[in-house]
Structure formats: C-alpha cells, structure tokens
Amino acid sequence: MTEANRTSNAHVSTVQLGELATGQALTAPIYTFKGSDSAAPSVYIQANVHxxxxxxxxxxxQLMTLLEGHQILGDIHCVPLANPLGINQKSGEFTLGRFDPITGVNWNREYFEHAAIVADIPNWYQANKALSNNELFAAFRVLLAQSCQQRLNNSWGISTGHQLAVTLQSMAHQADIVLDLHTGPKSAKHLYCPEYDVASAAYFSIPYSLVIPNEFGGAMDEAAFYPWWQLQRFCARQGRHFDVPVAAFTLELASQERVDMADAELDAMGILAYLSHRGVIAEKVQPAPMKRWGCDLANYKKFHAPKAGLVEYCAEVGHPLKAGEPLVTLLRLDQYGTENAMTTISLPCDCVPVLHFASASVHQGTELYKVMTKVFEIS
Structure with missing residues (x-):
C-alpha cells in the first residue's frame, strides 16, 4: 500500500536493523501516532523479537485500529515484526527463531546494560543536579541514546543479534512507556512486571503477573527501566524524590505459532486501558473486570523431566493445580511390560502452571513446565 492511498492516522517508516549476507538491508516497519500534548507520556511497543x-x-x-478512534495525547511508536531474521528462520512448518543461529544467544538477551552509565550516576548527578526534574530526565535520556550509538559504532564491531537488539533499544529509550510483546511455547497469558510498578498490572487484560526484581537480566523491559530505577534510587538517597520515570513490561500473550484476532483485540483493549490510565489517550478506558494474581519471580519454578520419554501434559496452563494432582504422564515404550512403562508425576505444592514445553518427545532434563507458587491476589 502506498502512502497516497492510506487512510490511517499512523505515519509509516522503517528502521534498519542490520544487513543480510547478500548485502540487503534488514528492516522492520515503524507505525507512529503523533500525540497532541508534548507533556503526555510517549510509548514504544514492539513484537515478534522471537x-x-x-x-x-x-x-x-488491533491496538492501532482502536487508536484510530481515540484522541492521542502522547506519541505512540509501534514496531511489529521486530526481528526479520528470527521470523524467517524456518524448518519445515516450524519457526525456530528464538536463538540467534550464529551465536546461539537468545534474541531477547542481547540488550545493553549501560553498566558504565549506572556506575557513574553519582558523578553525573553532581554535574546535573541543578536541573529541574524534567530537564534531568531529558539529559539522562540523551545519555542513554548516546551510549547505544557508541555501542553500535564499536570499532571492534558487535554481533548480529546485539546490533539488532541495541538498535531496537535505542528507540525504546526515547519513550516513557515500553511494552515488549511475546508469547510462550504452550502458555497462559502472563505479564512480567517490575517490583516498583506492581499496581500497573491491574490495567492489562492479563490474569497472571510475575513480579521481577528491579535489576538487569538482559531482556528489553529490564534494559528500558533499569538505568532509570538506579537513577531514581540514587536521587532518593540525596533527598530528591520522584517516581521511576520509565515504565516497562513484557506481555506474554499465550502460545507461539498462533494468531487469534479476537483474542488480540481483548489484549489491545487491556493495553488501551493502561494507556488511558497513564494519560496517553484522552478517553477513559476501564480495565477488564477480572481477578489478577501475582507471584514473585523467586517463586516461579521450573520442573525438569526426571527421565526421557513421551509426555502427556496433564495440567492445563492458567488453571490452579493442587499438590499431588497429575502434572505429566511419562510414557516409556522401551520399558513396556514393566511398572516403569508409564509414570504419573505430580508436584508437592499448590501452583498455577503457566507454560509447558511444546514437544511431546523429551530428553531427560527438559524443562517441561514453569509454574507459579505462593500466588497472591493483585488488587
């Protein structure tokens, strides 16, 4: 579709994320809705990094379709199809694009920590403490953008995956709200939410939230909020108090290799409710009426296959499982006729299974399930 026959309010551009071996530019589309209020929060949303x-x-x-009917106050930048290399990494009918095929590194663990900036916050603040809060935030944002650019221009070069990730990250650093959209293998919807911002989980149309430490572990959400949380914490020790200026979340939107447009609209409405709460759009959009449950990341447990075999996944994701109820049944045809041919396994505690491995044929030690334990209600 050419720009001349488009009827959308979104401006379309592209970002170059690298180059293919044959020399063609590797690009992703960017859709930008320009806000009418420069004081309103700006938003960056990406999808399909895996x-x-x-x-x-x-x-x-679905979100962009909904936005066409709303008054947009803050700039909103949407980047679907954010990893063309991963999207096109096919084997037969399956997409393998979770790991960089060159290095084997998870595409979502390639972001830049800004360790030097974080370590130098005391000195940087001393040189900039006379600035107002808004001026301080603007200066820190410039610092993060410059750091990304320096990383991309490293004279020794950087890996393909890191090039792609830091390019995306440099765009995310321009926003006040960062949403990274993912899915699991066979998964219930869940949200990764930093400790400092748990209350925000009540706006998204997602029943389960994993409350993560305010630390950097390599993912986009952490890369976006971690330097700001460090700045806020240091300033608080100096007697200067403000909320963490950047909010960042990872939304896990059920299972991979699946497109469901009706379900997508429900999740888009949840995002719209959050954007309404933050003042990004003028209209009031209420969050979906639903129970929401949380679990500290330390209580998010992995269950690994005690032996190889064929697996029946008995526990339904997103549904509470009582201690002792069947989690999986392992079938070993090489042991047919013995008591070891079929084994039912359960867990010793109550939990909520969140996701499970996609394949029914597993090695010993395969991560079969991830489950939430010590679950609490989010009000």
Missing part, C-alpha cells in the same frame, strides 16, 4: 511469537503483531494491529 520468530515464532507472532500474536503480538496481531495485538499491535
């Missing part, structure tokens, strides 16, 4: 995790693209489509 190749098989396509539902986030459908959510972006």
């Amino acid at each position: 190749g098989a995790e396509v539902q986030g693209n459908a959510v972006i489509h």
Whole structure:
C-alpha cells in the first residue's frame, strides 16, 4: 500500500536493523501516532523479537485500529515484526527463531546494560543536579541514546543479534512507556512486571503477573527501566524524590505459532486501558473486570523431566493445580511390560502452571513446565 492511498492516522517508516549476507538491508516497519500534548507520556511497543511469537503483531494491529478512534495525547511508536531474521528462520512448518543461529544467544538477551552509565550516576548527578526534574530526565535520556550509538559504532564491531537488539533499544529509550510483546511455547497469558510498578498490572487484560526484581537480566523491559530505577534510587538517597520515570513490561500473550484476532483485540483493549490510565489517550478506558494474581519471580519454578520419554501434559496452563494432582504422564515404550512403562508425576505444592514445553518427545532434563507458587491476589 502506498502512502497516497492510506487512510490511517499512523505515519509509516522503517528502521534498519542490520544487513543480510547478500548485502540487503534488514528492516522492520515503524507505525507512529503523533500525540497532541508534548507533556503526555510517549510509548514504544514492539513484537515478534522471537520468530515464532507472532500474536503480538496481531495485538499491535488491533491496538492501532482502536487508536484510530481515540484522541492521542502522547506519541505512540509501534514496531511489529521486530526481528526479520528470527521470523524467517524456518524448518519445515516450524519457526525456530528464538536463538540467534550464529551465536546461539537468545534474541531477547542481547540488550545493553549501560553498566558504565549506572556506575557513574553519582558523578553525573553532581554535574546535573541543578536541573529541574524534567530537564534531568531529558539529559539522562540523551545519555542513554548516546551510549547505544557508541555501542553500535564499536570499532571492534558487535554481533548480529546485539546490533539488532541495541538498535531496537535505542528507540525504546526515547519513550516513557515500553511494552515488549511475546508469547510462550504452550502458555497462559502472563505479564512480567517490575517490583516498583506492581499496581500497573491491574490495567492489562492479563490474569497472571510475575513480579521481577528491579535489576538487569538482559531482556528489553529490564534494559528500558533499569538505568532509570538506579537513577531514581540514587536521587532518593540525596533527598530528591520522584517516581521511576520509565515504565516497562513484557506481555506474554499465550502460545507461539498462533494468531487469534479476537483474542488480540481483548489484549489491545487491556493495553488501551493502561494507556488511558497513564494519560496517553484522552478517553477513559476501564480495565477488564477480572481477578489478577501475582507471584514473585523467586517463586516461579521450573520442573525438569526426571527421565526421557513421551509426555502427556496433564495440567492445563492458567488453571490452579493442587499438590499431588497429575502434572505429566511419562510414557516409556522401551520399558513396556514393566511398572516403569508409564509414570504419573505430580508436584508437592499448590501452583498455577503457566507454560509447558511444546514437544511431546523429551530428553531427560527438559524443562517441561514453569509454574507459579505462593500466588497472591493483585488488587
């Protein structure tokens, strides 16, 4: 579709994320809705960093469709199809694009920590403490953008995956709100939410939240909020108090290799409710009436296959499981006729299974399930 026959309010551009071996530019589209209020929060949303995790693209489509009917106050930048290399990494009918095929590194663990900036916050603040809060935030944002650019221009070069990730990160650093849309293998919807911002989980149309430490672990959400949280914490020790200026979340939108447009609209409405709460749009959008539950990341447990075999996944994701109820049944045809041919396994505690491995054929030690334990209600 050419710009001449478009009827959308979104401006379309592209970002170059690298180059293919044959020399062609590797690009992703950017859709920008320009806000009318420069004081309103700005938003960056991306999807499909992992190749098989396509539902986030459908959510972006539904969200942009909804935005056409709202008064937009803050700038909103949407980047679907954010990892063309991963998206096109196919084997037969399956998409393998979770790991960089060159290095084997998870595409979502390639972001830049800004360790030097974080370590130098005391000196940087001393040189900038006379600035107002808004001026301080603007200066810190410039610092982060410059750091990304220096990383991209490293004279020794950087890996393909790091090039792609830091390019995306440099765009995210321009926003006050960062949403990274993912899915699991076979998964219930869940939200990764930093400790300092748990209350925000009540706005998204997502029943389960993993409350993560205010630390950097390599993912986009952490890369976006971690330097700001460090700045806020240091300033608080100096007697200067303000909320963490940047909010960042990872939304896990059920299972990979799946597009469901009706479900995508529900999740888009949840994002719209959050944007309404933050003043990004003028209209009031109420969050979906639903129970929301949380779990500290330390209580998010992995269950690994005690032996190899064929697996029946008995526990339904997103549904509470009582201690002792069947989690999986392992079938070993090489041991047919013995008591070891079929084994039912349960867990010793109550939990909520959140996701499970996609394949029914597993090695010993395969991560079969991730489950929430010590679950609490989020008001």
